[in-house]
Amino acid sequence: MENEASAVQVNPAVRERLLAEGLRLFTSKGYAGTTVREIVEAAGVTKPVLYYYFNSKEGLYLSLMESSYAVFAERMNDLVAKSGTARERMEHLCLGIYDGFVEFIDVAQLIYALYFGPPQGAPHFEHDKAFDWILAAVKSVVVDGMASGEFRSGDPSDMTWAIVGCLNVSMEEQLCRSNPRIDRNGAKRILDLVIDGISQGVAHE
Amino acid sequence: MENEASAVQVNPAVRERLLAEGLRLFTSKGYAGTTVREIVEAAGVTKPVLYYYFNSKEGLYLSLMESSYAVFAERMNDLVAKSGTARERMEHLCLGIYDGFVEFIDVAQLIYALYFGPPQGAPHFEHDKAFDWILAAVKSVVVDGMASGEFRSGDPSDMTWAIVGCLNVSMEEQLCRSNPRIDRNGAKRILDLVIDGISQGVAHE
Known part of the structure; x- marks a missing residue:
C-alpha cells in the first residue's frame, strides 16, 4: 500500500x-x-x-468544505468592497451572494443536508459561520446607510434580519424546487421592496 | 403473531x-x-x-405526518379567519404560524431533516404543501390589503415573498440554534418593518 x-x-x-x-x-x-x-x-x-x-473520506469532505468556504470568504470580501449608495451596496452584496449560491448549489445542497439532516458521521464543520458572515456584511451596510441618513433610524439588527430573510427565501427556492418561483430579477425586486421600506423619503403612492 | x-x-x-x-x-x-x-x-x-x-415504521411515520398536517391545516383555518385591518390580520397570521412552529418544533425538525437530508427510505409525503398553504394565506391578506388601499399597489407575489422570508428566517433561528437571536417580539418587529414598507402613508422620519 x-x-x-x-x-x-x-x-x-x-x-x-x-x-x-x-x-x-x-x-x-x-x-x-x-x-x-x-x-x-x-x-x-x-x-x-x-x-x-x-x-480518508472525512479528509476529502473537510477539503471540500474548506475550499468552498475559502471561495465564499473571498467572494464576500469582494462583495463588501463596493462603493456607492447603501442601496447600491446592498443590492450588489445580496445579489452577489445569491449568484454564488446558485453557482455552487450542489455545495449548498450538501451543507443543508448535513446541517438539517440526521447525524451521518461527517466530521464537525462550523457551518453557521457562512450565515454569520452574511449577517455581519448586511448589517455593516445597514449601519452605514443609517449613519449617512439614507436609511431611516431603527434597530439595525431588525433591518438586517428582514433583508437576510428575503435573500434566504429567494435562495432556498432555488435549492428546493426544480421550478423556482423566484428568479434573480424576483430576488432583486423583493430585496428592493424591503430597502424601500427602510429608506427615507421613498414616496408610497 | x-x-x-x-x-x-x-x-x-x-x-x-x-x-x-x-x-x-x-x-x-x-x-x-x-x-x-x-x-x-x-x-x-x-x-x-x-x-x-x-x-409498519412507514405507517407510523405517515400517521405522524398526517396528524401533524391536520393540526396545521386546522390552525391555518383559524388564523386566516380573523377580521381587522390587513396589518392586524397579517400579524395574527404570521405570529400564529410562528407559535405553531415553536410548539411543534420537533415535528419541524423531522420534516426539515427529511426534506433537506439524504434519502432515508421514508415514504413520500408532500411536504411542500405546508409552505404553499403559508404562501397562499399570506398572499390573500396582501391582496385584501391592496384592494382596501391599506397596502400600496405593487406585485402581491413580491410582497408575499418578503413577508414569508421574514417569517421563515425567524422560525429557522428557532430550529437551528440553541440560543436563537430572534424571539417572538423580534419576529413581530421584523414583520412590522416589512408591513411598514408596503403600507401607504407610513411616516418615515
Missing part, C-alpha cells in the same frame, strides 16, 4: 476530480451512504490515490 | 406514546437509523402493538 501511495504523481486535475465526484455522490446518496470505493471508481482512480490526497 | 396482534386492546394513550417515541427517535437518530424495536421498547410495548396501530 505504501508503495502504491508513494507512486502517486501529484496531479491537481485528479485531486479536483475526486472532490467533484465526492460532492456529487455525497449530495445524491448522502455522506454516510457514500463509500471510498464509489468515489474512486467514479473518479477513475484507485483507493491509494484518494488516501494520498485526502487520507 | 396474529393472535398477539388481535389481543391488543385499542388504547389511544398507547398509540400516542408510539407516535411520540417515533418522533423523538426519528429526530435524534434519523428515520433510517431508527428501528421498530427501538420505538416499541421506548414506548414500553411489544412489536405487535405497533403493527396493530400502524402496520
Whole structure:
C-alpha cells in the first residue's frame, strides 16, 4: 500500500476530480451512504490515490468544505468592497451572494443536508459561520446607510434580519424546487421592496 | 403473531406514546437509523402493538405526518379567519404560524431533516404543501390589503415573498440554534418593518 501511495504523481486535475465526484455522490446518496470505493471508481482512480490526497473520506469532505468556504470568504470580501449608495451596496452584496449560491448549489445542497439532516458521521464543520458572515456584511451596510441618513433610524439588527430573510427565501427556492418561483430579477425586486421600506423619503403612492 | 396482534386492546394513550417515541427517535437518530424495536421498547410495548396501530415504521411515520398536517391545516383555518385591518390580520397570521412552529418544533425538525437530508427510505409525503398553504394565506391578506388601499399597489407575489422570508428566517433561528437571536417580539418587529414598507402613508422620519 505504501508503495502504491508513494507512486502517486501529484496531479491537481485528479485531486479536483475526486472532490467533484465526492460532492456529487455525497449530495445524491448522502455522506454516510457514500463509500471510498464509489468515489474512486467514479473518479477513475484507485483507493491509494484518494488516501494520498485526502487520507480518508472525512479528509476529502473537510477539503471540500474548506475550499468552498475559502471561495465564499473571498467572494464576500469582494462583495463588501463596493462603493456607492447603501442601496447600491446592498443590492450588489445580496445579489452577489445569491449568484454564488446558485453557482455552487450542489455545495449548498450538501451543507443543508448535513446541517438539517440526521447525524451521518461527517466530521464537525462550523457551518453557521457562512450565515454569520452574511449577517455581519448586511448589517455593516445597514449601519452605514443609517449613519449617512439614507436609511431611516431603527434597530439595525431588525433591518438586517428582514433583508437576510428575503435573500434566504429567494435562495432556498432555488435549492428546493426544480421550478423556482423566484428568479434573480424576483430576488432583486423583493430585496428592493424591503430597502424601500427602510429608506427615507421613498414616496408610497 | 396474529393472535398477539388481535389481543391488543385499542388504547389511544398507547398509540400516542408510539407516535411520540417515533418522533423523538426519528429526530435524534434519523428515520433510517431508527428501528421498530427501538420505538416499541421506548414506548414500553411489544412489536405487535405497533403493527396493530400502524402496520409498519412507514405507517407510523405517515400517521405522524398526517396528524401533524391536520393540526396545521386546522390552525391555518383559524388564523386566516380573523377580521381587522390587513396589518392586524397579517400579524395574527404570521405570529400564529410562528407559535405553531415553536410548539411543534420537533415535528419541524423531522420534516426539515427529511426534506433537506439524504434519502432515508421514508415514504413520500408532500411536504411542500405546508409552505404553499403559508404562501397562499399570506398572499390573500396582501391582496385584501391592496384592494382596501391599506397596502400600496405593487406585485402581491413580491410582497408575499418578503413577508414569508421574514417569517421563515425567524422560525429557522428557532430550529437551528440553541440560543436563537430572534424571539417572538423580534419576529413581530421584523414583520412590522416589512408591513411598514408596503403600507401607504407610513411616516418615515
